[in-house]
Amino acid sequence: MSQNQILQSLIAENLVSDPKGARGRLLKEAARLFREKGYERTTVRDLAAAVGIQSGSLFHHFRTKEEILKAVMVETIRLNTALMQAAMEAAETSKDKLRALVRAELESINGQTGEAMAVLVFEWRSLSADSQAEVLELRDIYEALWLDVLGALREQGRLLAEPFVVRRMLTGALSWTVTWYRPERGGLTLDGLTDQVMAMLGFPAAP
Amino acid sequence: MSQNQILQSLIAENLVSDPKGARGRLLKEAARLFREKGYERTTVRDLAAAVGIQSGSLFHHFRTKEEILKAVMVETIRLNTALMQAAMEAAETSKDKLRALVRAELESINGQTGEAMAVLVFEWRSLSADSQAEVLELRDIYEALWLDVLGALREQGRLLAEPFVVRRMLTGALSWTVTWYRPERGGLTLDGLTDQVMAMLGFPAAP
């Protein structure tokens, strides 16, 4: 399944909003603004202006501003979990699966959904405790994918550190790329960056 | 030189504020609050209440709220650069120097200055562009320490990835520990965590 097919099926199941619809467009703009200025500094007037409506009209689609933030996060996790699962199924060996996961997460962070992923990392505290708990549940599915693959490599003796520590280190390392990685200006492609991450972990790129 | 001696000499040079003084106490509380609730959600009334004065009285010590954020960041970098330099001087081989750097940065993030370090990472965008540029200059000194050591290891063929990429990955990975590492509850000590990071990079701990 292509990335687009995955997106389409999620839309069909009503798990993520169609980016062509009103709600989807708002979420996309919200992700952009939240990343650019931060959630607190983004006003409901900013959000409304970005999609060309009055600020009060926002509250027909969402009950509160926080609900917008939560929706951005929830839909992003749903999409990326699906993308990860698809990326992994295509790989055979544990090493290839790890590479697929790294590559997929780098793509989430630095590609189309990058703005939303950055929001997920940097605006976490702006969610109420209740919403945080809800979103955390979704993340667990996602994290289990990683731990399975890292656990297998550890058993093969090809990983020198503990899987759960490695995963957390990778979460930080890969998220952080959003602050410095600029594929458009500079020689490092996304595949090149993936190679570097794998090399750092002791898996040299095939020659 | 012990950590405390380093702190004392920086205070003597007026590069960081004495935590016993009014200014120092305010900065300490500010770091705590900024980390806990974020810069935007922390009001000048919160800050004032934390040190037991009226909100207006804050503006005798700092001209704006942003100046407080900047001061937290600047003083934190100054202190940690000094601590890093000291930690590295004690090490001999490149591998030991790398371990010293990792250990020192983990300590910055998860120890006494942890709250301020978290602010440095997560509240960066709340600084004006001018202040960002100023703080960045200070960070460059700090980063040069890392690149020297990683460069040496790369030349020895003991590092499979590019130094500047590894440094950025480590920045993310180590910063991220602030979100999950809790030494008080759980078997992993700071030295144990350092071992795990080194192992991940292909430097197994001595038996």
Add this chain to the structure above:
DNA sequence: CAATACCAAGCAAGCGCTTGGTTTGTAAAC
């Protein structure tokens, strides 16, 4: 002809910061 999507206007609360005046600490002058 209902439901959905939106507008125009504005309210109450909270924000950073200012103002004018009082207390407190310090040290020279007598």
Add this chain to the structure above:
DNA sequence: GTTTACAAACCAAGCGCTTGCTTGGTATTG
């Protein structure tokens, strides 16, 4: 050893503005 001088630290009050959100009404759509 008391008085005088002065700055630094602080308080009490509140100004002007922005914030998230509400309200009552009007188009638009199937």
